[in-house]
Amino acid sequence: MKLSGLLAVFLFLCAGQRSSGMSHPKPSCRYPPSQWCRSLEIAIACKVQKQCMELNATRPNQSVPxxxxxxxxxxxxxxxxxxxxxxxxxxxxxxxxxxxxxxxxxxxxxxxxxxxxxxxxxxxxxxxxxxxxxxxxxxxxxxxxxxxxxxxxxxxxxxxxxxxxxxxxxxxxxxxxxxxxxxxxxxxxxxxxxxxxxxxxxxxxxxxxxxxxxxxxxxxxxxxxxxxxxxxxxxxxxxxxxxxxxxxxxxxxxxxx
Structure with a gap:
């Protein structure tokens, strides 16, 4: 799954987690941030499925190449x-x-x-x-x-x-x-x-x-x-x-x- 500005977005998300007391992805997340939203399984393992769904909702019109x-x-x-x-x-x-x-x-x-x-x-x-x-x-x-x-x-x-x-x-x-x-x-x-x-x-x-x-x-x-x-x-x-x-x-x- 491709998501624009993925690196910048996740840096922002991680900063937000620190400020709100949320924990980082658990050790079971063995994937680099660039792959967190690549599949539902990876998103679940890295505890970021909610953020990936929100990002997916903002993707451009896929009918345009x-x-x-x-x-x-x-x-x-x-x-x-x-x-x-x-x-x-x-x-x-x-x-x-x-x-x-x-x-x-x-x-x-x-x-x-x-x-x-x-x-x-x-x-x-x-x-x-x-x-x-x-x-x-x-x-x-x-x-x-x-x-x-x-x-x-x-x-x-x-x-x-x-x-x-x-x-x-x-x-x-x-x-x-x-x-x-x-x-x-x-x-x-x-x-x-x-x-x-x-x-x-x-x-x-x-x-x-x-x-x-x-x-x-x-x-x-x-x-x-x-x-x-x-x-x-x-x-x-x-x-x-x-x-x-x-x-x-x-x-x-x-x-x-």
């Missing part, structure tokens, strides 16, 4: 990391009821006809490994994937942050499962699929981050996305605007790889 945002990127590209951490993840956290995010880690990599080293990446072998780790995480962790990717891209060392970020946001998925994906055939299959998606872009990408909206790329939308993605998503959404769709865009410096 959400804005589809697809990011083509590289795991170690500085400009991609800035876009993910300063624009994409914060915007999705606030507007996830009216937008969907698809992450495609590949970017400016090249697929090579070599059995032992089938990919060459702009920022070297570590980036190829980072791309594959993130592709495996996206495949294996579902709803938690974006939280894990954001955690990794926010860290000083993206690759070394992978395991602790996985344990934090998807404790039910073992690192050995991800490691098997990276070092086995599945990881290469996922990266090949990302390569195919990236090569199929029209117009062809010339840099990363490369962002499409509802499957289409325009330079105008890219400029807006780099300045204020939240403002752009609000502008593109065809339904009734949520309360978060107010305020003026903030201009940020942009860069590419």
């Amino acid at each position: 959400p804005v589809s945002v697809t990011l083509y990127y590289e795991s170690l590209c500085p400009a991609c990391r800035v876009f993910i951490t300063q624009q994409l993840f914060p915007t999705w956290t606030i507007l996830q009821d009216i937008m969907t995010v698809t992450l495609v880690p590949y970017g400016n990599a090249k697929e090579l006809p070599l059995p032992n080293s089938p990919f060459a990446c702009q920022h070297g072998v570590p980036e190829c490994r980072g791309n594959m780790i993130e592709a495996c995480i996206i495949h294996l962790t579902g709803h938690s994937a974006f939280h894990i990717i954001h955690c990794m891209e926010s860290a000083a060392d993206v690759l070394n942050a992978a395991q602790p970020c996985l344990q934090l946001h998807a404790p039910s998925v073992s690192w050995s499962t991800v490691d098997s994906c990276v070092n086995g055939g599945l990881g290469y299959q996922l990266m090949h699929a990302n390569a195919v998606m990236t090569r199929a872009l029209s117009p062809a990408h010339t840099h990363v981050p490369w962002v499409t909206f509802n499957g289409e790329y325009t330079e105008e939308n890219e400029d807006k996305a780099m300045s204020s993605l939240l403002h752009l998503v609000c502008q593109l959404y065809k339904g009734v605007k949520p309360p978060a769709c107010t305020g003026a865009p903030v201009k940020l410096d942009r860069s590419f790889c």
Whole structure:
């Protein structure tokens, strides 16, 4: 279940519980806050079913399709990391009821006809490994994937942050499962699929981050996305605007790889 502004709302709820003497979710709640309203069972286990029902009642009209945002990127590209951490993840956290995010880690990599080293990446072998780790995480962790990717891209060392970020946001998925994906055939299959998606872009990408909206790329939308993605998503959404769709865009410096 997707709920806009989930993190901010639950911080507010937790603050309210402290002030009113209510207890925190009991230890039986083994899920991070981002998943508390994912299902009725989880909401009951975490003692927040009432709050989830109230939030569900305020969801936007589901007959209006959400804005589809697809990011083509590289795991170690500085400009991609800035876009993910300063624009994409914060915007999705606030507007996830009216937008969907698809992450495609590949970017400016090249697929090579070599059995032992089938990919060459702009920022070297570590980036190829980072791309594959993130592709495996996206495949294996579902709803938690974006939280894990954001955690990794926010860290000083993206690759070394992978395991602790996985344990934090998807404790039910073992690192050995991800490691098997990276070092086995599945990881290469996922990266090949990302390569195919990236090569199929029209117009062809010339840099990363490369962002499409509802499957289409325009330079105008890219400029807006780099300045204020939240403002752009609000502008593109065809339904009734949520309360978060107010305020003026903030201009940020942009860069590419």
